[in-house]
Amino acid sequence: MSAPAWTTVCELDALVPDVGVRALLADTQVAVFRLSPGDDIFAIDAFDPFSKAPVLSRGIVGDLEGQLVVASPIYKQHFNLRTGQCLEDDAVAVRAFPTRVVDGQVQVGC
Amino acid sequence: MGAGADRRIVVVGNGMVGHRFVELAATMPGLAVTVFGEEPRAAYDRVHLSDYFADAGVADLALPPPPAGAAVHVGERVTGIDRAARVVRTDRDREVSYGALVLATGSYPFVPPIDGHDLPHCHVYRTIEDLDGIRASGAGAAVGVVVGGGLLGLEAANALRNMGLDTHVVEFAPALMGTQLDDGGAAMLRGMIEDLGVSVHTGRNTLRIAPGDATRYRMEFADGGALETDLVVFSAGIRPRDELARDCGLAVGARGGIVIDGSCRTSDPNVFAIGECALHDDRIFGLVGPGYEMAKVAAGVLSGREGVAFKGADMSTKLKLLGVDVGSVGDAHCRTRGASTYTYIDERERVYKRIVVNRTGKKLLGAVLVGDTADYGMLLQTMLNELPLPKHPDALILPQRDGGGMPAGAVAGLPDSAQICSCHDVSRGAVVAAVSEGATTLGAIRECTRASTGCGGCAPLVTQLLNAELEERGIEVDTDLCEHFPHTRQELYHLVRVERITSFEELIGRHGRGRGCDICKPAAASILAACWNDHVLEDSHAPLQDTNDHFLANMQKNGTYSIVPRVPAGEITPDKLIALGQVAKKYDLYTKITGGQRIDLFGAQVHELPLIWRELIDAGFETGHAYGKAVRTVKSCVGSTWCRYGVLDSVGMAIAIENRYKGLRAPHKLKFAVSGCTRECAEAQSKDVGVIATEIGWNLYVCGNGGMRPRHADLFATGLDDETLIRFIDRFLMFYIRTADRLQRTSVWMEHLEGGLDYLKSVIVDDSLGVVADLEAEMEHVVGTYECEWKSTIEDAEKLKRFRTFVNSDQGDDSLVFVRERGQRRPALASETASEVA
Numbered sequence: 049m050s051a052p053a054w055t056t057v058c059e060l061d062a063l064v065p066d067v068g069v070r071a072l073l074a075d076t077q078v079a080v081f082r083l084s085p086g087d088d089i090f091a092i093d094a095f096d097p098f099s100k101a102p103v104l105s106r107g108i109v110g111d112l113e114g115q116l117v118v119a120s121p122i123y124k125q126h127f128n129l130r131t132g133q134c135l136e137d138d139a140v141a142v143r144a145f146p147t148r149v150v151d152g153q154v155q156v157g158c
Numbered sequence: 159m160g161a162g163a164d165r166r167i168v169v170v171g172n173g174m175v176g177h178r179f180v181e182l183a184a185t186m187p188g189l190a191v192t193v194f195g196e197e198p199r200a201a202y203d204r205v206h207l208s209d210y211f212a213d214a215g216v217a218d219l220a221l222p223p224p225p226a227g228a229a230v231h232v233g234e235r236v237t238g239i240d241r242a243a244r245v246v247r248t249d250r251d252r253e254v255s256y257g258a259l260v261l262a263t264g265s266y267p268f269v270p271p272i273d274g275h276d277l278p279h280c281h282v283y284r285t286i287e288d289l290d291g292i293r294a295s296g297a298g299a300a301v302g303v304v305v306g307g308g309l310l311g312l313e314a315a316n317a318l319r320n321m322g323l324d325t326h327v328v329e330f331a332p333a334l335m336g337t338q339l340d341d342g343g344a345a346m347l348r349g350m351i352e353d354l355g356v357s358v359h360t361g362r363n364t365l366r367i368a369p370g371d372a373t374r375y376r377m378e379f380a381d382g383g384a385l386e387t388d389l390v391v392f393s394a395g396i397r398p399r400d401e402l403a404r405d406c407g408l409a410v411g412a413r414g415g416i417v418i419d420g421s422c423r424t425s426d427p428n429v430f431a432i433g434e435c436a437l438h439d440d441r442i443f444g445l446v447g448p449g450y451e452m453a454k455v456a457a458g459v460l461s462g463r464e465g466v467a468f469k470g471a472d473m474s475t476k477l478k479l480l481g482v483d484v485g486s487v488g489d490a491h492c493r494t495r496g497a498s499t500y501t502y503i504d505e506r507e508r509v510y511k512r513i514v515v516n517r518t519g520k521k522l523l524g525a526v527l528v529g530d531t532a533d534y535g536m537l538l539q540t541m542l543n544e545l546p547l548p549k550h551p552d553a554l555i556l557p558q559r560d561g562g563g564m565p566a567g568a569v570a571g572l573p574d575s576a577q578i579c580s581c582h583d584v585s586r587g588a589v590v591a592a593v594s595e596g597a598t599t600l601g602a603i604r605e606c607t608r609a610s611t612g613c614g615g616c617a618p619l620v621t622q623l624l625n626a627e628l629e630e631r632g633i634e635v636d637t638d639l640c641e642h643f644p645h646t647r648q649e650l651y652h653l654v655r656v657e658r659i660t661s662f663e664e665l666i667g668r669h670g671r672g673r674g675c676d677i678c679k680p681a682a683a684s685i686l687a688a689c690w691n692d693h694v695l696e697d698s699h700a701p702l703q704d705t706n707d708h709f710l711a712n713m714q715k716n717g718t719y720s721i722v723p724r725v726p727a728g729e730i731t732p733d734k735l736i737a738l739g740q741v742a743k744k745y746d747l748y749t750k751i752t753g754g755q756r757i758d759l760f761g762a763q764v765h766e767l768p769l770i771w772r773e774l775i776d777a778g779f780e781t782g783h784a785y786g787k788a789v790r791t792v793k794s795c796v797g798s799t800w801c802r803y804g805v806l807d808s809v810g811m812a813i814a815i816e817n818r819y820k821g822l823r824a825p826h827k828l829k830f831a832v833s834g835c836t837r838e839c840a841e842a843q844s845k846d847v848g849v850i851a852t853e854i855g856w857n858l859y860v861c862g863n864g865g866m867r868p869r870h871a872d873l874f875a876t877g878l879d880d881e882t883l884i885r886f887i888d889r890f891l892m893f894y895i896r897t898a899d900r901l902q903r904t905s906v907w908m909e910h911l912e913g914g915l916d917y918l919k920s921v922i923v924d925d926s927l928g929v930v931a932d933l934e935a936e937m938e939h940v941v942g943t944y945e946c947e948w949k950s951t952i953e954d955a956e957k958l959k960r961f962r963t964f965v966n967s968d969q970g971d972d973s974l975v976f977v978r979e980r981g982q983r984r985p986a987l988a989s990e991t992a993s994e995v996a
Contacts (some may be wrong), residue, residue, distance in 0.1 A: 049441075057965055057966045058965045062959075063965075064701070064960070065701065066700075066701030066702055067700050067960070069962070069965035070963065070964050070965065071964055071965050071966045072964045072966055075965075075974075080965065099715060099717075100988065101716050101717035102711070102971065102973070103705075103717040106678040106708070106709075106713070106717075107676070107705070108675070108679055108680070108703070108704065109673075109701065109730050110212075110675035110679065111673040111675065111679075112641070112675055113641070116673075119676035120674070121706075121713055121762050122713070122717075124676065
């Protein structure tokens with residue numbers, strides 16, 4: 049796998065901890081989360097495979113059974129923020145993207 | 159019937175009992191069932207016949223259709239029985255042979271043979287046709303008289319009253335409901351009925367019905383008195399329909415009724431009789447319950463089952479007559495030798511309770527309840543199961559101001575066969591079995607056994623039994639909110655208040671574990687908002703909230719939002735209506751009128767929300783909180799301002815209520831309504847809080863619900879002035895917010911509230927918990943600190959930052975696909991999206 053192409057989406061300070069935002073990449077939309085405490089950044093596909101709507105950035109984040117998750121605001125399925133795996137359905141996962149912070153800028157790899 | 163016998167069964171009569179028999183028999187292998195009913199329609203629920211007047215149609219009264227395989231002939235009367243040939247003949251000259259014949263011919267209303275009893279506008283009260291006749295006679299009528307002050311007579315009186323007639327009840331006996339009530343109970347009932355405007359004439363013997371002066375008729379009494387009336391309904395008792403049995407020589411009782419034995423067999427072993435036409439042990443059973451029992455016995459005998467028998471039935475009954483709760487248990491008249499009574503009378507609250515105990519004072523023999531039947535289930539079970547009485551039996555009926563009442567252990571002593579719920583015939587054993595299978599809440603027990611889903615009178619008994627069983631099994635009921643908090647919502651509410659906790663971090667740090675989730679975070683946000691009324695967009699609350707609360711709009715299936723400005727009470731000026739239309743047009747928002755009398759604008763993206771709201775606020779709108787677990791709408795009818803029937807200003811009151819409670823956060827959404835008269839056009843009785851205007855003030859209803867689980871609201875208080883009404887609503891809402899579970903509507907909350915409506919009244923009206931002052935102060939705080947969340951949002955540059963569709967672009971999401979339909983846009987279906995892309 050080749051090295052990811054990084055896209056800068058916003059300043060780190062623009063992210064409210066535990067509140068997702070949606071970002072536009074070249075050919076997709078991603079949901080980006082900054083988790084408190086600390087500055088860990090996660091990005092998964094914004095597109096919810098159950099409702100077929102780009103809503104995952106607008107779910108509530110938390111933890112379930114030790115996994116960091118976001119809950120879809122439409123039908124409430126949970127997705128692992130690290131892997132994109134759906135907790136309710138083993139057969140469903142969304143794409144997870146690498147992230148990094150460079151000079152206070154949040155970047156998502158694709 | 160032995161093997162090889164004729165398995166054809168003919169049933170005569172298609173009333174409730176006949177129908178029940180058919181349901182049971184038609185599913186038994188090998189039995190072929192044919193039914194004849196003289197009424198022109200399929201079997202219906204005669205017990206709820208009066209509903210036909212209220213709002214039910216014929217379809218609402220219909221019983222489930224008979225099982226396939228049963229041949230049902232409606233509108234066809236059996237005219238004769240040839241027992242030797244085992245053949246019945248009908249009025250359509252049909253002859254049908256039977257192996258066994260079941261008579262379920264029911265009863266007919268007794269009409270005293272007075273002069274004029276057969277004039278037009280003189281009716282009985284038994285069939286849908288009778289009710290149609292009464293309704294027709296009611297047109298143009300002013301006065302109606304019911305002859306007969308028994309149970310059915312008072313139902314008929316209610317129907318006449320609801321038709322707007324000046325209603326009179328004429329009873330030959332000295333008291334009302336002589337079968338069920340003692341004199342004291344009857345007197346209390348009479349007073350309550352007269353207060354409703356129904357005139358009661360007891361000890362009156364009607365001689366004739368003569369032409370009237372101002373009305374159609376004049377009823378003349380033996381004592382020389384007279385009563386003018388336009389229509390007469392006879393409800394002077396029932397007589398068994400035994401003429402077919404008589405004609406074919408079956409044994410009948412001296413005063414009528416087809417004699418049956420414990421297997422429901424008549425004097426001919428091939429002929430059975432069930433229901434009100436049957437005479438068992440010299441008694442006629444004029445209630446549907448015993449009739450059903452007979453149907454069960456007869457079907458069991460015919461299918462060859464051993465050991466089933468009808469052993470008579472308890473005639474205890476509980477019902478609501480003209481809005482008055484009445485209960486009668488066992489030996490209500492204290493006719494048992496050596497028995498004595500205890501009586502409790504509260505003339506202010508209009509409650510009458512009397513119990514009859516045996517010579518030793520250890521057993522309950524009977525009871526009369528008027529005005530308050532909450533103890534009915536407990537008393538009935540105590541009598542039926544011969545439970546030992548407390549040392550002072552009057553504890554059973556004295557108000558339980560500090561607990562008291564039946565000792566909790568009593569229910570544990572019941573045998574498994576003891577009937578706990580008489581409406582659905584649920585035994586103690588069935589409830590215990592449900593607990594064994596994992597039902598650990600009253601709600602779960604209700605779902606799997608149906609216990610306490612009828613009249614609800616046994617709910618305290620079921621709860622007691624449930625708790626005793628759980629305790630015995632050492633089951634700790636898991637009421638934890640979620641994996642992060644080992645507490646219920648109610649407990650968290652108290653923790654937040656008592657420890658003055660103002661943030662989720664503080665709450666989970668002190669009382670929870672982990673990071674929280676989409677269950678506990680919004681619950682905590684709601685509690686914090688209800689307690690401290692902090693602006694819901696405070697940054698510390700932002701991660702706690704559903705997207706709807708976060709963006710102050712309602713997310714729809716395609717991820718866009720809808721917007722509902724507040725339109726208090728549904729009253730809107732033309733200018734504001736135009737402004738709404740202009741905004742909708744500008745942003746191409748799909749526009750629809752809601753059920754709550756406001757307007758919903760669909761299809762906005764996040765970045766458009768502040769732009770739209772800027773224009774709405776400039777036009778004078780406020781947020782409608784449609785996105786929150788909060789007060790939604792106060793629906794109203796136009797009231798006395800315009801309506802010829804309006805009694806009070808329902809719109810004015812609705813606006814006052816909506817403005818008072820707007821923004822109030824709660825465990826779930828709250829809907830209100832105010833009707834300007836008892837025609838109830840605002841449907842207040844299906845709301846969390848319903849207010850109905852009457853001549854003497856406002857009637858307050860609580861805990862109603864529409865939607866998926868409709869619940870008729872409970873009448874909480876009557877004849878209130880404006881100030882008291884608001885005070886009661888203040889207390890009610892705050893008590894609900896304090897004690898309800900997360901996402902628990904008031905209707906479900908009420909059903910789980912131990913002690914139910916009476917308990918709620920005691921807390922809110924009588925201040926039994928001493929919390930009323932607190933509740934009012936909390937509400938004052940919330941009301942005093944209200945602000946429109948959208949107004950404060952668009953004035954705050956910091957808060958506006960979150961309203962971006964994309965964090966890295968000012969654009970909207972152009973991947974959304976819409977289709978135009980009927981002049982507006984809507985989200986494209988999956989199939990339409992595919993073709994769009996292709």
